[in-house]
């Protein structure tokens with residue numbers, strides 16, 4: 001197609017999009033007043049729009065892309081599987097890729113996780129863990145265990161069970177009457193400590209607050225659910241060293257199940273294959289999705305222990321069955337993509353690359369502190385959040401109407417970078433396989449875009 005033809009086709013698509021599509025987490029009035037960017041292709045760390053303009057994919061297409069776009073090995077695995085079998089149900093049947101992937105996942109997951117239950121997105125992987133944990137206790141005769149302890153600023157997805165254990169008020173508020181009650185422990189948000197303490201001297205009082213909650217609800221708790229290492233959608237809140245290990249230990253001491261939601265942190269993002277492995281812990285449930293297929297197809301897995309699995313075994317007429325399943329559970333094409341992605345972790349030494357990339361990110365992020373409206377910079381592996389504030393000294397946030405995060409994203413786009421903020425937290429989460437020079441450009445565009453929106457003046461200490 002000629003450039004002009006591309007241009008015209010792009011304009012037409014933009015019109016159709018505005019007319020017919022409802023975008024997620026988007027104020028559609030703003031959307032319809034703007035010009036949508038329409039992506040046509042992906043190449044390595046880049047997205048290419050319908051007019052042929054290239055952008056660095058600075059958030060891995062919402063935290064999923066691992067080896068870059070258009071990765072030959074994954075594309076070929078998908079093509080081969082699609083030509084063989086696109087779908088067959090796991091209700092009453094097995095299929096080849098779902099078996100092989102389950103074996104692989106058990107091989108790489110933290111020790112003790114020996115069963116894989118498939119679904120197709122992060123929210124459902126969480127729903128499954130919640131329902132399994134609850135039903136496990138029901139079968140054990142502990143009928144009073146109906147509560148889940150979760151954390152403020154936690155995010156576990158958008159279905160109603162996942163929202164119930166979520167801790168982001170903005171998402172919660174309107175749906176409140178529809179949700180089940182879930183007690184909340186304080187978020188380990190050191191920059192804005194909910195207990196108003198300082199990290200050097202607090203002795204991790206938030207862990208004690210968590211333990212008090214555990215004691216308070218003790219006999220009524222099914223499980224605790226946590227995003228290990230980083231609370232992602234809550235604002236890239238990185239947990240202090242040792243936090244996760246202590247939470248895990250307390251849950252075990254009080255005999256409650258531990259659900260690790262690694263939908264965001266899994267598959268290398270934090271610098272370890274799984275954040276739980278980095279902390280040396282094993283959960284009772286591990287929820288996986290986003291990066292599982294390298295970001296190519298929707299797939300999720302909820303892994304659990306033999307102990308939990310055994311709790312569901314019985315005579316048919318006991319009805320101890322786990323009554324849950326999705327139409328596309330264990331989809332063979334998605335499973336084939338996941339197998340190909342996991343193979344690349346080995347053949348391309350992805351975890352070594354993550355270590356190098358996260359060092360480079362740390363060095364590049366340091367410079368941001370000199371900007372007068374950068375309040376906090378948080379990083380774990382290849383996940384980073386830059387919190388912008390109206391007043392650095394008082395940590396005073398911007399007013400929502402100022403849309404500072406969105407303004408920074410718009411500036412970055414002009415400079416050839418795609419970002420997606422969380423309020424006024426600018427998120428950087430590049431594909432793990434990003435080359436050094438592209439990562440450096442991502443970091444410098446981020447710096448320039450923040451500076452363009454918030455000003456350059458020297459920081460007032």
Ligand SMILES: *Cc1c(COP(=O)(O)O)cnc(C)c1O
Nearest residue numbers: 121122123155156157232263264
């Ligand atoms: C994205 C996310 C989810 C939800 O996944 P979806 O695929 O969007 O349903 C759940 N938990 C965490 C930690 C996530 O980051």
